[in-house]
Amino acid sequence: MKHSERRPFPWHILFFLLPGLAIYLVFSVYPLLDTLRMSFYGDAADGGHAFVGLRNFVTLLTDSTWSDAFWNALKNNFEFFFIHMLLQNPIGLLLAVLLSLPKLRLRNTYRTLIFMPTMLSVVIIGFIWQLILSPIWGIAENFMYGIGLGNHFDSWLGKEGTALITLGLISVWQFVGIPMMLIYASLLNIPDEIVDASVVDGANPLQTFFYVKLPLILPTIAMVSILTFVANFNAFELIYAVKGALAGPNFSTDIMGTLFYRTFFGFQLQQGSPTMGAAVATLMFLIILAGVMVFLLVVQRRINRFQL
Amino acid sequence: MKALFFDRSQPATGGWQRGAQTGKALAVHAVLLTYTVIALFPILLVLINSLKSRKAIFRDPLGLPSLDTLNLGGFEQVLLRSDFGLYACNSLVVTILAVGLVLLLGAMAAWALTEYRFRGNLLLAFLFAMGIMIPIRLGTVSILNLMVQLHLVNTLTALVLVYIAQGLPLAVYILSEFIRTIPKELKEAARCDGISEYKIFFAVILPLLRPAMATVAVFTMIPIWNDLWFPLILAPGEESRTITLGVQQFVGQYVTDWNAVLSSLTLAIVPVLVLYLIFSRQLIRGLTAGAVK
Numbered sequence: 001m002k003h004s005e006r007r008p009f010p011w012h013i014l015f016f017l018l019p020g021l022a023i024y025l026v027f028s029v030y031p032l033l034d035t036l037r038m039s040f041y042g043d044a045a046d047g048g049h050a051f052v053g054l055r056n057f058v059t060l061l062t063d064s065t066w067s068d069a070f071w072n073a074l075k076n077n078f079e080f081f082f083i084h085m086l087l088q089n090p091i092g093l094l095l096a097v098l099l100s101l102p103k104l105r106l107r108n109t110y111r112t113l114i115f116m117p118t119m120l121s122v123v124i125i126g127f128i129w130q131l132i133l134s135p136i137w138g139i140a141e142n143f144m145y146g147i148g149l150g151n152h153f154d155s156w157l158g159k160e161g162t163a164l165i166t167l168g169l170i171s172v173w174q175f176v177g178i179p180m181m182l183i184y185a186s187l188l189n190i191p192d193e194i195v196d197a198s199v200v201d202g203a204n205p206l207q208t209f210f211y212v213k214l215p216l217i218l219p220t221i222a223m224v225s226i227l228t229f230v231a232n233f234n235a236f237e238l239i240y241a242v243k244g245a246l247a248g249p250n251f252s253t254d255i256m257g258t259l260f261y262r263t264f265f266g267f268q269l270q271q272g273s274p275t276m277g278a279a280v281a282t283l284m285f286l287i288i289l290a291g292v293m294v295f296l297l298v299v300q301r302r303i304n305r306f307q308l
Numbered sequence: 309m310k311a312l313f314f315d316r317s318q319p320a321t322g323g324w325q326r327g328a329q330t331g332k333a334l335a336v337h338a339v340l341l342t343y344t345v346i347a348l349f350p351i352l353l354v355l356i357n358s359l360k361s362r363k364a365i366f367r368d369p370l371g372l373p374s375l376d377t378l379n380l381g382g383f384e385q386v387l388l389r390s391d392f393g394l395y396a397c398n399s400l401v402v403t404i405l406a407v408g409l410v411l412l413l414g415a416m417a418a419w420a421l422t423e424y425r426f427r428g429n430l431l432l433a434f435l436f437a438m439g440i441m442i443p444i445r446l447g448t449v450s451i452l453n454l455m456v457q458l459h460l461v462n463t464l465t466a467l468v469l470v471y472i473a474q475g476l477p478l479a480v481y482i483l484s485e486f487i488r489t490i491p492k493e494l495k496e497a498a499r500c501d502g503i504s505e506y507k508i509f510f511a512v513i514l515p516l517l518r519p520a521m522a523t524v525a526v527f528t529m530i531p532i533w534n535d536l537w538f539p540l541i542l543a544p545g546e547e548s549r550t551i552t553l554g555v556q557q558f559v560g561q562y563v564t565d566w567n568a569v570l571s572s573l574t575l576a577i578v579p580v581l582v583l584y585l586i587f588s589r590q591l592i593r594g595l596t597a598g599a600v601k
Contacts, residue, residue, distance in 0.1 A: 012505040016420035020413035020476055021432065027473035028439055031447030031454060038449060095343060098336050110340045112588045114347045119584045121534035121552045124576050127559050127569070128350050137566075139353065139369055173346070181595045226441075234443040237536045241556055257445075264449055265541075274449050281446045292441045 038278035056279035073259040083168030092179025100187040115177035126241035186220035226295040358570035382567030395554035406471035414479030439477030462545035475528040486520035523594030
């Protein structure tokens with residue numbers, strides 16, 4: 001611009017940017033920063049909050065009345081995440097590969113129908129599976145008898161040893177459509193020439209997949225993994241809908257989201273505490289941030305070498 | 309048989325090869341069909357049984373409702389004992405307002421950040437990008453404080469404001485990417501004609517953004533409609549309850565009334581499924597954006 005010194009104040013920029021930015025700052029950025037700040041405060045004698053430094057975190061991580069619950073929730077949350085990584089993403093990959101096969105009939109129908117559960121509320125899905133697995137209704141039980149495994153039926157959602165895995169499987173069942181769609185899209189993006197070249201070079205379909213296609217879709221798989229990580233460490237609804245805020249039996253399904261909710265609002269005899277809740281939220285923030293950083297710094301950089 | 313599963317356009321090959329091809333096609337379809345059944349069975353089960361009498365639900369859960377077993381009592385109970393219409397209406401108002409404002413404000417912000425160079429431009433773009441990865445839920449403690457101070461607890465306004473803040477980062481990101489692909493000449497031509505920056509955006513750019521906006525709308529809409537967390541914390545009151553929270557509370561209260569539970573789940577599922585089947589093409593196009601060769 002030649003007249004930069006005399007340029008009038010760019011009101012139009014303000015006009016376009018301000019409304020959205022203001023709402024984002026006030027209702028997302030500020031609350032997050034304020035939550036981080038609050039995690040350094042505790043209840044004061046006068047009913048207000050007083051600065052207590054790292055005391056909340058020390059309590060959460062070392063005082064056994066709190067730390068038992070915290071480490072339990074963290075461990076369960078990692079278990080929940082690993083169930084998704086071991087099942088949801090590989091199944092999603094398999095379905096995506098099948099869907100991307102050339103000249104497949106009914107492709108769109110399969111795609112639409114398999115993605116359907118993803119659209120529904122986690123709460124609804126939780127209730128549906130609760131009904132199906134209920135020994136009262138007996139759907140799952142009869143099915144198990146039908147395939148000759150009747151003696152292995154148990155009220156999986158009600159047992160300490162199996163409740164979390166069962167909830168993990170329900171969640172996998174619901175969200176398998178997301179990795180399927182994203183990986184499917186990136187498989188379609190692979191130029192035909194590259195695949196043709198490998199076929200001309202004598203590679204069989206499996207070799208083509210593992211040596212040509214897989215390296216090319218690794219960035220998408222990495223992105224799916226980090227999305228899974230963030231979603232799992234932010235999960236709450238499924239556990240709350242099926243097992244309530246107490247995440248029973250005996251906290252065996254407690255994850256960070258439910259722990260955060262209980263700490264903040266209290267339950268039964270325990271009083272809710274905004275500052276302790278903020279401390280749990282801060283730890284969740286750090287965990288998610290660490291995951292995102294690992295993704296950005298390590299995985300993404302390595303994978304870039306494979307990109308075209 | 310083969311023609312049923314794969315297009316016939318492939319050149320004919322030797323007999324054994326064709327056999328192997330058909331076998332492979334069958335295997336592929338067997339896997340996809342199995343998974344489709346797994347995905348649909350639980351949903352269909354609920355839909356079917358919501359129409360049956362209590363006896364039939366337990367005696368023959370897999371059977372379709374017949375004239376003998378047809379029973380709509382569950383729906384009657386749901387509509388009688390809860391304010392389902394109100395909840396659905398609340399969800400509709402919140403979702404439409406939030407999605408509409410995310411689209412408008414998101415497009416405006418994306419335009420400002422990509423079109424104009426100014427101090428702090430990159431910083432703001434980064435700030436918005438952070439919001440894609442960092443869940444807004446982590447700020448809940450302060451959001452509730454804020455809503456209490458603003459006297460917005462138990463209002464739909466509180467939900468709309470939070471959902472706008474939640475939806476903006478992804479909207480700004482997707483729309484910015486799209487705005488970058490709009491040819492420069494278009495804007496330059498408009499500027500040469502002396503058209504104001506406001507008019508360039510609203511009359512020239514905004515209409516061009518429509519396809520990207522459809523994608524953003526779908527991505528923004530689903531989490532809002534299905535959310536339980538914020539309705540539970542910011543607006544649990546009877547008057548401001550959304551449908552997801554309403555169903556959750558209803559099912560919690562009437563666990564033993566199977567007809568009512570199944571009917572309430574059905575009422576929550578059907579509108580979403582109908583919308584999904586109508587818009588699935590757009591949705592899938594959005595999800596696989598850029599994949600169209």
